[in-house]
Amino acid sequence: MRTIDLTKSNIRELNEELHRQGGGANEDSWEVLNPRGAHAVAVGVDAPISISVKGSVGYYCGGMNKQAQVTVHGSAGPGVAENMMSGKVVIKGDASQYAGATGRGGLLVIEGNASSRCGISMKGIDIVVKGNIGHMSAFMAQSGHLVVCGDAGDALGDSLYEAKLFVRGSVKSLGADCVEKDMRPEHHAALTKLLKDAGITDIKPDEFKRYGSARKLYNFNIDNADAY
Amino acid sequence: MCGIVGLFLKNNTLEPKLGEMLSVMLGTMCDRGPDSAGFAVYGTPEKGRTKITLQSGDPEKDFAGLKQAVDKEIGIKAELKEKSTHAVLTVSSDKVDAVRTWLNEHRPSLRVMGVGDSIEIYKEVGYPTEVAKRFDLKSMKGSHAIGHTRMATESAVTTLGAHPFSTGSDQCLVHNGSLSNHNGIRRQLIKDGMRFETENDTEVAAAYLTWRMKQGLNLGEALNSTIDDLDGFFNFVVGTKDGFGVVRDPIACKPAVMAETDDYVAFGSEYRALVNLPDINKARVWEPEPATVYFWER
Numbered sequence: 001m002r003t004i005d006l007t008k009s010n011i012r013e014l015n016e017e018l019h020r021q022g023g024g025a026n027e028d029s030w031e032v033l034n035p036r037g038a039h040a041v042a043v044g045v046d047a048p049i050s051i052s053v054k055g056s057v058g059y060y061c062g063g064m065n066k067q068a069q070v071t072v073h074g075s076a077g078p079g080v081a082e083n084m085m086s087g088k089v090v091i092k093g094d095a096s097q098y099a100g101a102t103g104r105g106g107l108l109v110i111e112g113n114a115s116s117r118c119g120i121s122m123k124g125i126d127i128v129v130k131g132n133i134g135h136m137s138a139f140m141a142q143s144g145h146l147v148v149c150g151d152a153g154d155a156l157g158d159s160l161y162e163a164k165l166f167v168r169g170s171v172k173s174l175g176a177d178c179v180e181k182d183m184r185p186e187h188h189a190a191l192t193k194l195l196k197d198a199g200i201t202d203i204k205p206d207e208f209k210r211y212g213s214a215r216k217l218y219n220f221n222i223d224n225a226d227a228y
Numbered sequence: 229m230c231g232i233v234g235l236f237l238k239n240n241t242l243e244p245k246l247g248e249m250l251s252v253m254l255g256t257m258c259d260r261g262p263d264s265a266g267f268a269v270y271g272t273p274e275k276g277r278t279k280i281t282l283q284s285g286d287p288e289k290d291f292a293g294l295k296q297a298v299d300k301e302i303g304i305k306a307e308l309k310e311k312s313t314h315a316v317l318t319v320s321s322d323k324v325d326a327v328r329t330w331l332n333e334h335r336p337s338l339r340v341m342g343v344g345d346s347i348e349i350y351k352e353v354g355y356p357t358e359v360a361k362r363f364d365l366k367s368m369k370g371s372h373a374i375g376h377t378r379m380a381t382e383s384a385v386t387t388l389g390a391h392p393f394s395t396g397s398d399q400c401l402v403h404n405g406s407l408s409n410h411n412g413i414r415r416q417l418i419k420d421g422m423r424f425e426t427e428n429d430t431e432v433a434a435a436y437l438t439w440r441m442k443q444g445l446n447l448g449e450a451l452n453s454t455i456d457d458l459d460g461f462f463n464f465v466v467g468t469k470d471g472f473g474v475v476r477d478p479i480a481c482k483p484a485v486m487a488e489t490d491d492y493v494a495f496g497s498e499y500r501a502l503v504n505l506p507d508i509n510k511a512r513v514w515e516p517e518p519a520t521v522y523f524w525e526r
Contacts, residue, residue, distance in 0.1 A: 037499035056499050096515055115515050116480055
């Protein structure tokens with residue numbers, strides 16, 4: 001295992017080292033010490049390695065991640081796993097606003113709470129939050145899954161496209177064009193897999209409700225022709 | 229952008245270290261606001277004495293003989309403690325109005341940064357660590373303190389445009405964000421007798437709170453009313469003589485993180501600002517909720 005201590009190396013040295021790791025990397029286990037809220041920890045990694053960050057991080061941790069498994073033993077600042085492509089990012093604590101924003105793939109697990117705009121404009125990423133999420137989450141979310149084991153804040157799924165949202169607790173309010181939908185067997189199966197992948201064993205899929213797009217907002221409607 | 233740091237001590241034994249702790253916090257937020265910086269420190273009040281923090285563009289000329297002139301003209305024994313471009317003039321509390329009127333008439337080049345029993349305010353254009361060094365923040369003692377690093381958006385980079393803003397006795401406010409209805413609120417407050425020094429949006433927020441508290445609201449109630457009346461983006465951190473408050477607008481796009489232990493409550497724009505605080509690993513750390521008021525009083 002390689003250990004990089006951020007009181008001795010700077011963030012650029014850390015990320016350059018991580019970027020040097022390719023498909024056949026033999027250093028497949030990394031540990032980052034003393035992040036102390038640093039920005040851009042383990043951003044842009046493209047290798048099947050695991051990175052364990054011991055402490056809380058600032059903006060954009062794990063951004064653009066491909067293949068790597070990043071675990072933060074602490075909380076994360078704004079934009080964690082932003083635009084993730086594949087791999088897995090796990091936050092043991094809480095995540096600040098716009099976690100997983102614009103993500104195209106991979107799995108983001110937040111074991112604490114996520115604040116506002118979680119999964120905003122998500123495009124294929126799967127996000128599992130053990131706690132609650134804040135307002136305007138999944139705003140304009142296009143595809144992928146957002147699973148919330150706790151409660152959701154105001155305006156969930158506003159202007160939603162085709163992302164699938166599952167909430168176990170209460171939803172403070174639904175955003176424009178977001179509606180509750182039936183839980184069909186395929187949703188049940190997808191949710192079962194996501195909970196399993198996130199390491200959640202004590203919560204059953206049938207405790208959740210599904211929310212999705214009413215598809216009235218993003219389709220062209222002839223009645224509105226005068227408005228264009 | 230902008231950076232905010234705030235520290236409210238619950239444990240008196242930390243008071244001698246307040247300035248040192250805040251100065252480290254402020255230093256971490258330089259890259260969020262390299263234009264200018266400022267801070268307010270609430271020290272131990274001295275019975276019957278009030279502090280007036282003054283600022284001058286030409287301190288050598290303006291502060292020379294100032295104490296003697298005030299003593300002679302007002303008939304009191306004032307103290308003057310100079311620190312670079314600022315000076316704290318301590319006078320008997322019943323003569324504050326007389327001193328301010330005299331300063332206004334006879335020393336128009338002096339600017340009053342803040343007035344109160346406990347508060348001292350220092351702010352200048354420049355890199356935040358340099359500003360903190362210039363005013364020797366590290367050596368200051370007190371019960372609570374608020375600092376700000378500014379990246380200007382709404383008005384010019386000047387000393388008066390730096391934060392904190394103080395519009396009432398022992399009150400101060402710092403702001404990250406921008407207000408969109410400040411001109412309307414300013415006009416309304418002017419009608420109600422409030423006075424303004426700048427075109428700055430944050431000064432309006434500070435004056436708004438002063439106006440609300442004059443109406444009899446406590447700090448928490450006054451902060452609550454900002455959510456309805458002020459339009460725009462804001463994280464406010466506010467100090468009063470014995471209080472410390474925080475509020476975020478309902479959209480809450482400006483970053484904020486708080487930490488609390490038995491010894492202190494701290495605010496930072498980012499977690500980086502909090503990492504050096506004692507026992508931070510055992511502290512309760514959380515992101516303040518949107519449109520929710522948090523305040524502590526001694």
